[in-house]
Amino acid sequence: MTELRPELLQMLRKFRMRAPLDEGDEEALLGLPYRMQTIEPGVYFVREGERPDRSCLIVSGFAYRHKVTIEGARQIVSVHIPGDFIDLESAMLNVADHNIQTLTRCELAFVPGSAIRELAMAHPNVGMAMWIDTLIDASVFREWVVNVGRRDARSRIAHLLCEFARRLEVAGLAEQYGYQLPMTQEQLADATGLTPVHVNRVLRALDREGLIERDRRYVGIPDWEPLRRVAGFSETYLHLDQVRSAA
Amino acid sequence: MTELRPELLQMLRKFRMRAPLDEGDEEALLGLPYRMQTIEPGVYFVREGERPDRSCLIVSGFAYRHKVTIEGARQIVSVHIPGDFIDLESAMLNVADHNIQTLTRCELAFVPGSAIRELAMAHPNVGMAMWIDTLIDASVFREWVVNVGRRDARSRIAHLLCEFARRLEVAGLAEQYGYQLPMTQEQLADATGLTPVHVNRVLRALDREGLIERDRRYVGIPDWEPLRRVAGFSETYLHLDQVRSAA
DNA sequence: TCTATTTCTCAACATATGTTAGGCTTCGTG
DNA sequence: CACGAAGCCTAACATATGTTGAGAAATAGA
Numbered sequence: 379m380t381e382l383r384p385e386l387l388q389m390l391r392k393f394r395m396r397a398p399l400d401e402g403d404e405e406a407l408l409g410l411p412y413r414m415q416t417i418e419p420g421v422y423f424v425r426e427g428e429r430p431d432r433s434c435l436i437v438s439g440f441a442y443r444h445k446v447t448i449e450g451a452r453q454i455v456s457v458h459i460p461g462d463f464i465d466l467e468s469a470m471l472n473v474a475d476h477n478i479q480t481l482t483r484c485e486l487a488f489v490p491g492s493a494i495r496e497l498a499m500a501h502p503n504v505g506m507a508m509w510i511d512t513l514i515d516a517s518v519f520r521e522w523v524v525n526v527g528r529r530d531a532r533s534r535i536a537h538l539l540c541e542f543a544r545r546l547e548v549a550g551l552a553e554q555y556g557y558q559l560p561m562t563q564e565q566l567a568d569a570t571g572l573t574p575v576h577v578n579r580v581l582r583a584l585d586r587e588g589l590i591e592r593d594r595r596y597v598g599i600p601d602w603e604p605l606r607r608v609a610g611f612s613e614t615y616l617h618l619d620q621v622r623s624a625a
Numbered sequence: 626m627t628e629l630r631p632e633l634l635q636m637l638r639k640f641r642m643r644a645p646l647d648e649g650d651e652e653a654l655l656g657l658p659y660r661m662q663t664i665e666p667g668v669y670f671v672r673e674g675e676r677p678d679r680s681c682l683i684v685s686g687f688a689y690r691h692k693v694t695i696e697g698a699r700q701i702v703s704v705h706i707p708g709d710f711i712d713l714e715s716a717m718l719n720v721a722d723h724n725i726q727t728l729t730r731c732e733l734a735f736v737p738g739s740a741i742r743e744l745a746m747a748h749p750n751v752g753m754a755m756w757i758d759t760l761i762d763a764s765v766f767r768e769w770v771v772n773v774g775r776r777d778a779r780s781r782i783a784h785l786l787c788e789f790a791r792r793l794e795v796a797g798l799a800e801q802y803g804y805q806l807p808m809t810q811e812q813l814a815d816a817t818g819l820t821p822v823h824v825n826r827v828l829r830a831l832d833r834e835g836l837i838e839r840d841r842r843y844v845g846i847p848d849w850e851p852l853r854r855v856a857g858f859s860e861t862y863l864h865l866d867q868v869r870s871a872a
Numbered sequence: 873t874c875t876a877t878t879t880c881t882c883a884a885c886a887t888a889t890g891t892t893a894g895g896c897t898t899c900g901t902g
Numbered sequence: 903c904a905c906g907a908a909g910c911c912t913a914a915c916a917t918a919t920g921t922t923g924a925g926a927a928a929t930a931g932a
Contacts, residue, residue, distance in 0.1 A: 427861070445767065448857035451775040455767045467760050470753070475764050475862040498756070499749045506717070506745055509756040512763060513714050517722050519766035520692065520702045527773040527818030528698040531919070562879065571774030573920055578881065594928080610695035614674070615722040778889070809909060820890055825911060841898085873932100880927070890917075897910070902903100 383408055385437045385487050388461040388549075395620060396507035403503045410497065412487040417480050424478040430468045431491035436460050439484030440560055444568065445476045454569040456518065457481065457542070457561070461549055466508060469494040482560045514617045521615040526571040529610065534570045535580050536609035539590065539597060544613050556591070556598035584608075630655055632684045632734050635708040635796075642867060643754035650750045657744065659734040664727050671725040677715045678738035683707050686731030687807055691815065692723045701816040703765065704728065704789070704808070708796050713755060716741040729807045761864045768862040773818040776857065781817045782827050783856035786837065786844060791860050803838070803845035831855075 386408055393399065393407065414437070417423060424430055426445065436458055443464075444454045455476065458464050468474060469491035498505030518541075525537050542559060546552040563581065564574045572580075584590045589605050591598035599605055633655055640646065640654065661684070664670060671677055673692065683705055690711075691701045702723060705711050715721060716738035745752030765788075772784050789806060793799040810828065814821045831837045836852045838845035846852055 443767070445771045447771060447775050447780075449776075449780075453771040453775040455770045467764070470757050470760055471764070471864055472867060473861060473864070475864070476767055495753070498753055502746045502749045502752055505749055505752050505756065506742070509745070509752065509759060510717050512756060512759045513717055516759060516763040516766055517714070517718070519763055519770060520690070520723060522770045523702045523766060523773055524692045524694060524700040526770055528694050528700040529696075533694075533696075564879080574880090575882090575921080576919055579919090582881080614720060617718055617720070617722070620719060810911095811909080821910090822891080822912090823889055826889090829911080876929100876931080878927105878929070881925085883924095884922090886919105886921070888918095888920085891915080893913095895910105895912085897908100899906100899908075901905085901907100 385412070385414065385485075386410065386435065388437075389435050389463055392461055392463075393504070393507040393511070396510040397503055399503050399507065403501045406497055406501050407504055410489050411493050412489045415486050415488060417484050417486060419480055419482050422477055422479050423486070424465060424468065424474050424476075426474055426477050428474045429472060430465070430474065433463065433465045433469045433489050433491065433494055435463050435487040435489065437485040437487055439486075440481035441478060441484055441486075442481050442565070442569075443476050443478050452568045453571065454565065455522065456515070457569065459545060459549055459551065463508070463511060466494065466512060481565070510620065514620065517615045517617060531570070531572055531576055531580050532583070533609055534572070535566065535577065536584065536589070536605055537611050538566070538570060539599070540606055540609045540611035541616070542597075543599060543602075544616060544618070548618055555600060556596060559595050559597050561595070632659070632661065632732075633657065633682065635684075636682050636710055639708055639710075640751070640754040640758070643757040644750050646750050646754065650748045653744055653748050654751055657736050658740050659736045662733050662735060664731050664733060666727055666729050669724055669726050670733070671712060671715065671721050671723075673721055673724050675721045676719060677712070677721065680710065680712045680716045680736050680738065680741055682710050682734040682736065684732040684734055686733075687728035688725060688731055688733075689728050689812070689816075690723050690725050699815045700818065701812065702769065703762070704816065706792060706796055706798065710755070710758060713741065713759060728812070757867065761867065764862045764864060778817070778819055778823055778827050779830070780856055781819070782813065782824065783831065783836070783852055784858050785813070785817060786846070787853055787856045787858035788863070789844075790846060790849075791863060791865070795865055802847060803843060806842050806844045808842070 390404060390407055438460050440457065440459055441464065442454050442457045444452055446452050465478060498508060525534050529537060543552060543557060546557045551557065563577045567574045567577045570577065581592065585592050588600065589608060591600060637651060637654055646654070685707050687704065687706055688711065689701050689704045691699055693699050712725060745755060772781050776784060790799060790804060793804045798804065810824045811821045814824045817824065828839065832839050835847065836855060838847055
């Protein structure tokens with residue numbers, strides 16, 4: 379079971395941070411059965427109401443989760459980057475409560491739900507790491523509630539940009555002073571609870587004031603501190619330092 | 626280890642729904658060490674930045690979690706009712722990313738973090754049940770992002786009222802056509818991302834139109850369907866039917 | 873390279889919700 | 903039962919954000 383599976387390595391690296399894993403745990407994690415699949419941009423791979431019974435790991439590309447109200451308004455509730463193990467809920471809950479869609483072309487590793495559950499049962503350390511992953515997800519959702527509920531448009535967008543900056547940096551996907559953000563302004567609007575027109579206004583204002591520098595989908599952050607301040611951003615909620623020491 | 630611990634029974638009943646527990650699992654769950662404490666209304670028992678290393682079960686009363694922006698605006702991110710095992714994050718994460726405060730007088734059972742972790746390690750079924758609990762929490766947070774991000778004030782408040790109605794009903798704490806909601810309009814505002822004044826406007830409008838009937842903090846729902854429709858409420862996200870069959 | 877489509881930009885105007893402020897009611901406490 | 907504090911209600915007015923619509927720029931496909 380020690381074939382080379384470079385696709386899973388990034389995830390393993392992250393899970394190691396979550397909980398202490400022994401050699402058997404790591405082997406079991408790398409031994410997860412999976413099927414690689416490449417999916418084009420904009421494709422739904424989970425739909426609300428479905429029962430997929432499989433999880434998936436993003437090997438490359440970006441994806442997002444969203445829900446649509448009865449009025450047809452869309453709200454993006456999270457954006458995911460390579461290394462994120464998403465849709466663990468599908469392995470554990472009976473029904474999907476939201477949609478998941480690719481943002482860019484993605485390489486995804488699909489893992490059967492039963493394999494996840496068996497892994498959690500046989501290797502409680504790994505179960506704990508996955509649980510912690512879910513706890514951190516929940517923490518990010520909480521911050522999004524705050525973002526959308528209590529910050530004005532300007533801070534809200536700045537906050538989103540700060541969050542991406544830090545997450546991409548940690549994943550080794552950001553350049554020194556910026557990153558490629560593969561979202562349209564409409565998608566940014568759906569993530570912040572604003573309209574595309576207003577996102578445009580705010581983005582241009584931030585640009586004009588030198589807080590960000592845009593070039594197509596590239597977001598440059600010439601100086602972190604002023605943007606951070608406008609956003610009221612504090613990274614505690616990302617739990618980047620999370621290492622659970624043994625019980 | 627079979628002393629009577631009526632305080633924990635409600636939680637056990639809920640966890641049984643989450644994952645299949647054998648006799649040993651249930652015994653271990655009921656054997657959790659805890660310390661009962663009664664806390665007055667409005668008291669913080671977790672503060673952002675702290676590291677409590679203990680979880681707690683609400684035996685009676687209501688509590689809520691919130692975060693405060695740099696501008697001083699408060700956003701309530703969840704409200705908890707008796708039977709909720711809250712702050713599992715404090716047992717697993719290094720630092721609290723939000724505040725938790727009592728809404729009414731509460732009887733709380735505090736459980737040491739180490740006991741939670743040991744339980745999860747020794748009884749993977751229980752670990753799985755707790756993980757599922759966290760997954761459902763996360764699902765509720767997602768719905769709150771949608772609520773606050775994409776619904777207008779009227780639907781937003783109606784949605785909150787519907788959510789409470791169903792959750793209290795399931796917990797056996799609602800009367801047939803309504804329930805006691807121990808929140809001020811200011812707190813409702815903080816939960817919906819509105820101002821107290823506007824909450825008042827909307828509440829009176831819903832009342833005037835016969836969608837709800839208020840008497841002090843009592844919320845009567847004479848007819849479920851119209852309110853449900855105004856809210857665009859669908860209970861999928863609460864995962865009330867959640868029963869995870871064996872792997 | 874050309875064309876069709878999607879995205880971005882901009883402006884004029886509309887409105888849901890916020891702000892401020894005051895009086896009224898209810899509730900808790902002595 | 904009286905008092906003070908907390909919560910509720912109301913109104914007039916302010917504004918951040920939404921709406922509509924249309925042209926310009928970028929991107930993707932042929």
